[in-house]
Amino acid sequence: MTDAGIKGRLVSAVRDFGWPRVIIFIFVVLLFLAAPFVGVSVSASLSDVLNRFGQNAVMVLALVPMMQAGAGLNFGLPVGIIAGLLGATLAVQFGLTGWVGFLAAIVLCLPFAIGFGWLYGRLLNKVKGEEMTIAMYVGFAGVTFMSIMWIILPYTSPNMVWGYAGTGLRTTITLDGYWTRILNDFLAVRIGQFFIFPTGVLLFFGLAALGMRLFMRSRTGTAITAVGSNPDFARAGGVSADRMRTISVVVSTVYGAIGILVYQQSFGFIQLYNAPLYMAMPAVAAILLGGASVNKASLVNVMVGTFLFQSILTMTPSVINSILQTDMSEVIRILVSNGMIIYALTRKSKVTK
Amino acid sequence: MKKPILLRTIFADNLVVVIFLVITAAAVPVSGLPLLSIAQEIVTRIGRNAFLVFSLILPIMAGMGINFGMVLGAMAGQIGLIFAVDWNIVGVPGLIFASMIGVPIAALLGWMAGEVLNRARGREMVTGFILAFLMDGVYQFVVLYLMGFIIPLHSITIKLSRGYGVRNTLNLDAVRQTLDRLIPLKIGGLTFPIANYLVMAVLCIFIVWFRKTKLGQDMRAVGQNQVVSHAAGIPVERTRILAIVISTIFACIGQIIFLQNMGNMATYNAHKQTGFFAAAAILVGGASIAKATIPNVFVGVVLLHLMYIVVPRAGTNLFGSAMIGEFFRDAFSYGVIALALVLHAWRKRANADSARSGLRGGAAGNRTEPPATIAAADAGAGK
Numbered sequence: 001m002t003d004a005g006i007k008g009r010l011v012s013a014v015r016d017f018g019w020p021r022v023i024i025f026i027f028v029v030l031l032f033l034a035a036p037f038v039g040v041s042v043s044a045s046l047s048d049v050l051n052r053f054g055q056n057a058v059m060v061l062a063l064v065p066m067m068q069a070g071a072g073l074n075f076g077l078p079v080g081i082i083a084g085l086l087g088a089t090l091a092v093q094f095g096l097t098g099w100v101g102f103l104a105a106i107v108l109c110l111p112f113a114i115g116f117g118w119l120y121g122r123l124l125n126k127v128k129g130e131e132m133t134i135a136m137y138v139g140f141a142g143v144t145f146m147s148i149m150w151i152i153l154p155y156t157s158p159n160m161v162w163g164y165a166g167t168g169l170r171t172t173i174t175l176d177g178y179w180t181r182i183l184n185d186f187l188a189v190r191i192g193q194f195f196i197f198p199t200g201v202l203l204f205f206g207l208a209a210l211g212m213r214l215f216m217r218s219r220t221g222t223a224i225t226a227v228g229s230n231p232d233f234a235r236a237g238g239v240s241a242d243r244m245r246t247i248s249v250v251v252s253t254v255y256g257a258i259g260i261l262v263y264q265q266s267f268g269f270i271q272l273y274n275a276p277l278y279m280a281m282p283a284v285a286a287i288l289l290g291g292a293s294v295n296k297a298s299l300v301n302v303m304v305g306t307f308l309f310q311s312i313l314t315m316t317p318s319v320i321n322s323i324l325q326t327d328m329s330e331v332i333r334i335l336v337s338n339g340m341i342i343y344a345l346t347r348k349s350k351v352t353k
Numbered sequence: 354m355k356k357p358i359l360l361r362t363i364f365a366d367n368l369v370v371v372i373f374l375v376i377t378a379a380a381v382p383v384s385g386l387p388l389l390s391i392a393q394e395i396v397t398r399i400g401r402n403a404f405l406v407f408s409l410i411l412p413i414m415a416g417m418g419i420n421f422g423m424v425l426g427a428m429a430g431q432i433g434l435i436f437a438v439d440w441n442i443v444g445v446p447g448l449i450f451a452s453m454i455g456v457p458i459a460a461l462l463g464w465m466a467g468e469v470l471n472r473a474r475g476r477e478m479v480t481g482f483i484l485a486f487l488m489d490g491v492y493q494f495v496v497l498y499l500m501g502f503i504i505p506l507h508s509i510t511i512k513l514s515r516g517y518g519v520r521n522t523l524n525l526d527a528v529r530q531t532l533d534r535l536i537p538l539k540i541g542g543l544t545f546p547i548a549n550y551l552v553m554a555v556l557c558i559f560i561v562w563f564r565k566t567k568l569g570q571d572m573r574a575v576g577q578n579q580v581v582s583h584a585a586g587i588p589v590e591r592t593r594i595l596a597i598v599i600s601t602i603f604a605c606i607g608q609i610i611f612l613q614n615m616g617n618m619a620t621y622n623a624h625k626q627t628g629f630f631a632a633a634a635i636l637v638g639g640a641s642i643a644k645a646t647i648p649n650v651f652v653g654v655v656l657l658h659l660m661y662i663v664v665p666r667a668g669t670n671l672f673g674s675a676m677i678g679e680f681f682r683d684a685f686s687y688g689v690i691a692l693a694l695v696l697h698a699w700r701k702r703a704n705a706d707s708a709r710s711g712l713r714g715g716a717a718g719n720r721t722e723p724p725a726t727i728a729a730a731d732a733g734a735g736k
Contacts, residue, residue: 127694129475133694138691141687144684145684147683273680328494328498331497334487335491346469346480
């Protein structure tokens with residue numbers, strides 16, 4: 001970098017960040033700029049983006065520990081999601097509502113998340129190098145297996161089971177009267193006509209992120225990062241790679257479980273059966289969009305990525321449709337999210353090798 | 354080289370097949386389906402699905418694992434069929450026409466996929482899987498927006514009412530089961546789609562022949578060890594790309610054969626499960642992600658489809674709910690793929706561990722205690 005002109009530095013910054021991310025970033029900016037001209041309210045959209053940011057960010061956060069530990073992208077996030085679903089359905093079954101219900105759901109999902117995460121982590125330790133493909137199929141198998149369980153398990157709450165049969169959980173269960181939007185509406189501030197700042201859900205994300213930051217900075221967290229960066233070095237330093245990887249998977253699964261609870265309260269429904277099948281994809285795409293590589297992720301990546309990704313999801317249906325008079329948002333979503341994952345998987349990162 | 358044949362070794366090597374066989378065998382009587390109709394279904398489904406499964410063999414041989422990117426070929430085949438229906442070319446010529454359109458597209462997509470996978474060494478499978486998702490977006494863009502807009506469509510019946518884009522369900526009346534019925538043969542109440550079987554026989558001969566060619570040998574060498582192959586002057590990247598190109602072309606033809614039997618095509622969904630079914634079939638047939646043979650394909654297709662036929666009925670009879678049976682077969686197929694992948698990865702590691710401890714003179718190897726039985730059993734079988 002001899003000619004350290006502004007141009008040279010800009011080019012190298014773009015190269016570090018990756019041109020697909022820059023293009024998408026410019027795309028998002030253009031979407032916001034174009035919005036007023038096609039009659040889309042920027043403040044309402046921004047409010048929407050913030051809500052969806054809070055809704056999804058905890059699940060994106062869940063990916064950080066495993067990536068840092070060198071276990072790759074957690075396509076097995078549905079394992080954690082299943083634990084969250086168990087927690088939520090149990091809380092509804094016990095008839096707990098409001099804050100008590102939401103907090104109870106979190107507490108109830110923890111033992112499942114830790115248990116599942118531990119088993120899942122042990123499995124991934126046995127298959128180093130093939131984690132991602134196997135994680136994907138373990139997730140699929142778990143989701144479809146739980147589909148059987150949703151039918152068989154002896155839930156009785158009339159709000160959850162099929163009306164005519166009296167057994168088996170419904171495909172979607174409404175959280176109305178339980179904890180719908182309990183975080184989103186908590187301390188929500190209305191500014192202007194359309195803009196509502198969802199303080200509660202962002203606060204919750206802040207707490208979760210703080211927890212993650214403290215964890216990653218702790219002794220264990222540092223050891224996890226060491227294992228991810230250089231396993232041999234870590235072993236020489238007396239760190240058990242397998243143990244650290246297992247811990248990272250457990251933390252990831254727990255965050256996945258809490259993440260789906262946050263998602264549900266914002267969405268208003270518990271989605272069962274095949275719904276969690278592909279839920280890892282948007283989270284993975286988001287964190288990669290934020291600048292993470294397969295084996296390196298930070299909280300900044302999570303926040304930037306989720307914001308950008310949710311902006312695209314929110315803005316393309318309204319803005320692009322107004323411009324082109326046709327619904328292309330689905331295609332754009334597929335191309336952006338999967339293109340981002342492919343880009344990250346094919347990129348030679350310095351940490352990987 | 355020669356190892357003593359132990360019952361336990363055979364069992365461990367074919368754990369996936371054995372589990373599958375036991376569950377399916379238990380479900381056959383419970384389902385209450387007459388054996389003749391099960392047999393007819395199996396005969397039809399071999400003709401329908403096996404070609405798609407064959408497309409996975411070459412990438413496995415080239416050490417690239419299961420080519421989930423074969424879905425790209427399936428999309429190419431569907432585009433071919435759309436044109437065949439649009440131009441109203443009926444019967445077997447329609448299928449040939451569809452292949453003529455589809456194969457070049459498949460070759461192009463396969464070449465691109467190969468390039469991508471070459472940049473993702475060591476994680477080809479997951480990359481192929483996501484690549485299929487990505488190209489699904491491109492496929493949707495082309496078929497839903499460009500067809501009838503930039504790419505001309507003549508037939509009004511396949512166009513969406515808004516004037517461009519292809520309808521969600523495409524009626525394949527023009528080519529429905531034309532290949533299946535080309536050479537009819539009935540034996541004792543069973544109808545055999547002989548033409549399908551002939552096409553497949555040609556494919557099998559091709560694969561057997563191909564393995565013996567220079568390129569086939571190169572592929573195996575690359576599958577064994579890329580560094581050594583490179584040192585030996587084999588163009589590693591090109592060989593890997595060719596494996597994917599051929600696989601994608603096979604998948605294209607396979608999807609055309611599959612859809613002509615089905616008789617209609619869910620334009621935007623027909624390809625989505627292709628990779629999953631093919632992967633499940635070949636793994637159930639006893640293949641690993643490093644070794645696959647022609648018998649694996651046939652055994653796998655028969656077993657997988659036997660399960661798909663009997664398990665939902667068995668579920669209905671046992672639990673009074675068809676849904677349980679359907680979820681069970683999905684869970685089971687996903688589980689089998691996961692199990693096969695886990696077993697393979699586990700063995701590979703055990704082999705590496707034992708090789709490493711061998712280098713250290715064996716004495717230092719007690720640290721990680723490699724599972725000795727499997728490692729020993731596979732030292733011969735792995736290569």
